[in-house]
Amino acid sequence: MNNKSMNFTTPWPMLTSMTILSACLSLITSMNYTENTSNSSWLGLKLSTIMMIITLFYWSRDTLRDTTTGTLTNNISTNMKLAMILFLTTEAFFFITFFWMFLSSALIPEQGTWPPTSLNMPSPLGVPSLNTILLITSSATVTMSHFQTSLPDGKPLNWLLLTLMLSIMFITVQYMEYHTSTFTMSSGVNGSIFFMTTGLHGLHVLLGSLALTTCLLLMNQYKYSNTSLNSYEMSIWYWHFVDAVWLMLYTTFYCWGS
Known part of the structure; x- marks a missing residue:
């Protein structure tokens, strides 16, 4: 049939x-x-x-x-991927507004110097570097998981599970950074921008983890085939986008901003 x-x-x-x-x-x-x-x-x-x-x-x-x-037609599949690209584009512009606010405060500081005395930014060589390594590694493991789906005896589940473990570690380390921070969201405009931007990115990591968890459950139930990987592929696109935003955030806020 x-x-x-x-x-x-x-x-x-x-x-x-x-x-x-x-x-x-x-x-x-x-x-x-x-x-x-x-x-x-x-x-x-x-x-x-x-x-x-x-x-x-x-x-x-x-x-x-x-x-x-496997009931999606080629047109619907193409439109879904186009919609995902447009969604990621709007998300990129959304993050650009926060980077713009931070750069505006850093290039034209109210106190005449940057960083201000009320904003003691963490060293980029500590926790931020660890989080960067975790996300870059997770990007590699999720790519390997996708590659394994094309192999007859591939193990995509193992690589995807490793990706989720890395994402949990990232969220945990980010929480520890917030808990030990010397400034808060109420430490002026600069503190608000820092916590809003990093918190928004953390929320995206959480959403991406939920999407990949759903893909993991479907994969474990053998719901995927080589011709029905659209949702998995788009979840991977989203995860790579989250990784790219973090690299920009790490470079701008932690390396240059501190």
């Missing part, structure tokens, strides 16, 4: 866009603190975030079902 793809319009992209827009508007409104709007705005932000997670879950479920059953 030949598998035929079902042609229907999925509601998840539109619903996801609406929930993201609602969350952004609620966040902006809550920042303009007034007694009448603050509580309702935060409630709207929480509800929008919950709805966004729900729609993303069902969208991911449908996508994984199509990719693992």
